[in-house]
Amino acid sequence: MIPIDHPRYHSLVTRERLADAARKGVVAMEGLTAHGRGEAFDYLLGERTTMSALRAERTAAALLLSARHPVISVNGNTAAIAATEIAALQKATGALVEVNLFHRTEERIQLIEDLLTNAGADVFSGPAERLLPLSHDRAWCRREGMYAADVILIPLEDGDRCEALVKMGKTIIAIDLNPLSRTARAASLTIVDELTRAVPEITRASQELDTDDCACLISRLDNHYLLAEAICEMTTRLTACSGLKNTGQTP
Amino acid sequence: MIPIDHPRYHSLVTRERLADAARKGVVAMEGLTAHGRGEAFDYLLGERTTMSALRAERTAAALLLSARHPVISVNGNTAAIAATEIAALQKATGALVEVNLFHRTEERIQLIEDLLTNAGADVFSGPAERLLPLSHDRAWCRREGMYAADVILIPLEDGDRCEALVKMGKTIIAIDLNPLSRTARAASLTIVDELTRAVPEITRASQELDTDDCACLISRLDNHYLLAEAICEMTTRLTACSGLKNTGQTP
Numbered sequence: 001m002i003p004i005d006h007p008r009y010h011s012l013v014t015r016e017r018l019a020d021a022a023r024k025g026v027v028a029m030e031g032l033t034a035h036g037r038g039e040a041f042d043y044l045l046g047e048r049t050t051m052s053a054l055r056a057e058r059t060a061a062a063l064l065l066s067a068r069h070p071v072i073s074v075n076g077n078t079a080a081i082a083a084t085e086i087a088a089l090q091k092a093t094g095a096l097v098e099v100n101l102f103h104r105t106e107e108r109i110q111l112i113e114d115l116l117t118n119a120g121a122d123v124f125s126g127p128a129e130r131l132l133p134l135s136h137d138r139a140w141c142r143r144e145g146m147y148a149a150d151v152i153l154i155p156l157e158d159g160d161r162c163e164a165l166v167k168m169g170k171t172i173i174a175i176d177l178n179p180l181s182r183t184a185r186a187a188s189l190t191i192v193d194e195l196t197r198a199v200p201e202i203t204r205a206s207q208e209l210d211t212d213d214c215a216c217l218i219s220r221l222d223n224h225y226l227l228a229e230a231i232c233e234m235t236t237r238l239t240a241c242s243g244l245k246n247t248g249q250t251p
Numbered sequence: 252m253i254p255i256d257h258p259r260y261h262s263l264v265t266r267e268r269l270a271d272a273a274r275k276g277v278v279a280m281e282g283l284t285a286h287g288r289g290e291a292f293d294y295l296l297g298e299r300t301t302m303s304a305l306r307a308e309r310t311a312a313a314l315l316l317s318a319r320h321p322v323i324s325v326n327g328n329t330a331a332i333a334a335t336e337i338a339a340l341q342k343a344t345g346a347l348v349e350v351n352l353f354h355r356t357e358e359r360i361q362l363i364e365d366l367l368t369n370a371g372a373d374v375f376s377g378p379a380e381r382l383l384p385l386s387h388d389r390a391w392c393r394r395e396g397m398y399a400a401d402v403i404l405i406p407l408e409d410g411d412r413c414e415a416l417v418k419m420g421k422t423i424i425a426i427d428l429n430p431l432s433r434t435a436r437a438a439s440l441t442i443v444d445e446l447t448r449a450v451p452e453i454t455r456a457s458q459e460l461d462t463d464d465c466a467c468l469i470s471r472l473d474n475h476y477l478l479a480e481a482i483c484e485m486t487t488r489l490t491a492c493s494g495l496k497n498t499g500q501t502p
Contacts, residue, residue, distance in 0.1 A: 019280035029270035029283060036287020037294075040429070178291065180489070235486050238431070 011039065011047060014081055014196065021080035026111050028103040031077045034156070041177035042194050044234040052229035053193040054201060059221050060153065060173045060189060061093070061205035062214035067151035067171075070095035071124075075102065078155045078195065079112045083119035085199040092206035095153070096124040098145040102158060104137035134164050153202075154183075155195055162186045175199075179230040189223055192230035262290065262298060265332055265447070272331035277362050279354040282328045285407070292428035293445050295485040303480035304444040305452060310472050311404065311424045311440060312344070312456035313465035318402035318422075321346040322375075326353065329406045329446065330363045334370035336450035343457035346404070347375040349396040353409060355388035385415050404453075405438075406446055413437045426450075430481040440474055443481035 018035050021027040049057075064070045072095045074086060079099075090097050099112050113123045128140040131147045138161045141147050152165060155175040159182025165172050166186050174187035175198050184190045191198050209217070269286050272278040300308075315321045323337060323346045330337075330350075341348050350363050364374045379391040382398045389412045392398050403416060406426040410433025416423050417437050425438035426449050435441045442449050460468070 015281065015284055018284070022280055022283075029273055030266065032273075032280060032283035033266055033269070033287035033290065036284035036289075037291040038287075039284065040288040040291030043288075043429075043431075178294075180294070231489050235489050238482055238486050238489070 008047070010196075011042070015039070018077065018080055021076070024111070025108060026115060027076045027080050028108075030103065031075075031080075035077060038156075038177040038194070041179075041192075041234070044237050045177070045192070045230070046233075046237055047194070049193050049197050049201060050230065050233050052226050052233070053191055053198070056189060056191040056226050057193065057198055057201040058205040058209070059217045060191060060202045061209055062217040063151050063171060063173060063189065064093040064095055064153065064202070065206055065209060066214050066218065067095075067149075069149050070151045070153070071146050071149040072097045072153045073100045073146060073155075073157070074098070074112065074116060075100060075156060076108065076112055079115045082155070082195045082199055083116050083121065085196055085203070086116065087120035089153075089199050089203045089206070090121055092203045096145055096149070097121045098124045098142060100138060100141060100146065100161075102136070102138055104140065132161070132164050133167070134160055136160075154187075155199070157183050159183045159186065179227045179234070184227060187223065189221060190227060190230075192227070259298070261447075262293070266290070269328065269331055272327070275362070276359060277366060278327045278331050279359075281354065282326075282331075286328060289407075289428040289445070292430075292443075292485070295488055296428070296443070296445075296481070297484075297488055298445070300444050300448050300452060301481065301484050303477050303484070304442055304449070307440060307442040307477050308444065308449055308452040309456040309460070310468045311442060311453045312460055313468040314402050314422060314424060314440065315344040315346055315404065315453070316457055316460060317465050317469065318346075318400075320400050321402045321404070322397050322400040323348045323404045324351045324397060324406075324408070325349065325363065325367060326351060326407060327359065327363055330366045333406070333446045333450055334367050334372065336447055336454070337367065338371035340404075340450050340454045340457070341372055343454045347396055347400070348372045349375045349393060351389060351392060351397065351412075353387070353389055355391065383412070383415050384418070385411055387411075405434075406450070408434050410434045410437065430478045430485070435478060438474065440472060441478060441481075443478070 018027055018032060022032055074097060099109055101108055113125055116123050124145045128142050130139045131141050132139040149170060151171045153173045157174055162172055162174060162183040163186045171188045173189045174183050175191045175195055176184045178184060179192045269278055269283060273283055325348060350360055352359055364376055367374050375396045379393050381390045382392050383390040402422045404424045408425055413423055413425060413434040414437045422439045424440045425434050426442045426446055427435045429435060430443050
């Protein structure tokens with residue numbers, strides 16, 4: 001058991017939850033490695049929601065609220081870490097929740113849909129088709145779901161799929177702790193924040209914003225600025241954490 | 252299958268090798284997450300051996316060659332990724348190879364010792380005792396092995412154990428991609444480089460250095476400088492990769 005007063009309690013509990021989910025088949029082995037990469041970038045952010053991330057989260061709420069047909073795409077890691085938070089976001093925005101997996105089997109789809117349903121989400125299910133221009137199994141989705149969406153929230157996505165969705169003309173909101181990733185760069189809006197911090201902030205903003213707030217946030221969206229701010233936060237922390245002066249001279 | 256001309260071929264093959272090893276029980280679930288954290292820092296290094304890392308690797312060779320009783324401590328991740336490289340380093344330095352696990356079971360010890368033996372290493376085995384001042388299972392080691400060592404190479408180590416070994420008066424060489432980690436800061440010498448790049452460089456240097464070279468490298472060892480250089484490399488890359496000017500103004 002991890003003591004609740006441990007300074008990194010939240011991070012350690014999330015890691016244990018993912019390892020359990022991997023043992024049950026919800027999370028792929030590759031999903032554990034991907035989570036570790038995220039942990040490293042979150043460490044560089046100071047494991048907190050930065051001001052620029054909060055701005056991105058409020059803009060994400062504005063995009064979801066203003067959408068004609070918003071969809072939240074959920075994979076194994078997202079379901080294992082944040083099923084309850086996704087259900088709350090769905091209630092606040094009216095978005096469809098649809099499962100999409102990289103390591104796709106019917107059994108994993110079922111496991112993850114059950115996990116989301118038990119957490120209170122209303123999962124858009126039913127027969128999928130190979131509709132996205134991708135060679136791997138992430139091409140599968142539902143015609144009336146992600147394929148018809150105008151705005152899609154993709155937490156913890158791979159770069160290929162993010163790029164394909166943007167090319168289809170959709171507005172893509174990514175949640176990605178690596179501001180240098182292809183996903184982060186291809187998305188219309190990138191939230192550089194940890195999933196269980198980011199999703200409740202989007203939900204909170206969705207309950208607060210009116211139509212004018214939404215229009216204002218969307219008109220001022222500048223993803224280059226948001227990514228640059230995230231990188232700046234990490235650079236500052238790397239340098240400050242080092243506590244070392246680098247003279248540039250060989251000793 | 253990952254195509255051999257993929258720009259990140261080496262990283263992807265290593266990741267697959269670890270996922271396989273996790274399915275066999277060699278690598279712990281937590282080991283996969285730890286590997287992901289390393290990947291993120293390696294990405295920031297540009298997935299290459301920097302000049303300061305090479306200097307650290309040559310100094311590591313000097314320390315191992317000058318030791319009275321050098322030991323290489325091997326865990327599940329190290330065995331899964333670099334068993335062959337560890338065997339070659341043992342041949343070049345005459346160090347003992349001893350297995351030490353965080354998630355310790357007799358079955359995992361046996362699996363990992365077999366893996367090392369099959370890769371050509373001569374594993375120092377036999378009954379272990381709880382000899383290190385640590386509450387968890389990493390306290391177990393052999394009296395004539397790690398406990399008696401003056402210099403220990405600890406690839407991919409946890410902070411508690413590194414600190415305990417340093418407090419026992421041993422010279423500790425860490426291989427750790429996170430220059431901010433407790434391990435990196437507590438070690439006598441920290442190599443901020445990926446394992447399968449670092450170990451062959453230590454082996455190569457061990458075959459080249461004479462007694463005078465070793466004395467010179469050891470006398471000039473400055474771990475603060477090496478860590479500062481690694482942090483500087485990462486900061487530079489973060490900023491350069493961004494390709495963005497941060498004006499510091501809200502758009």
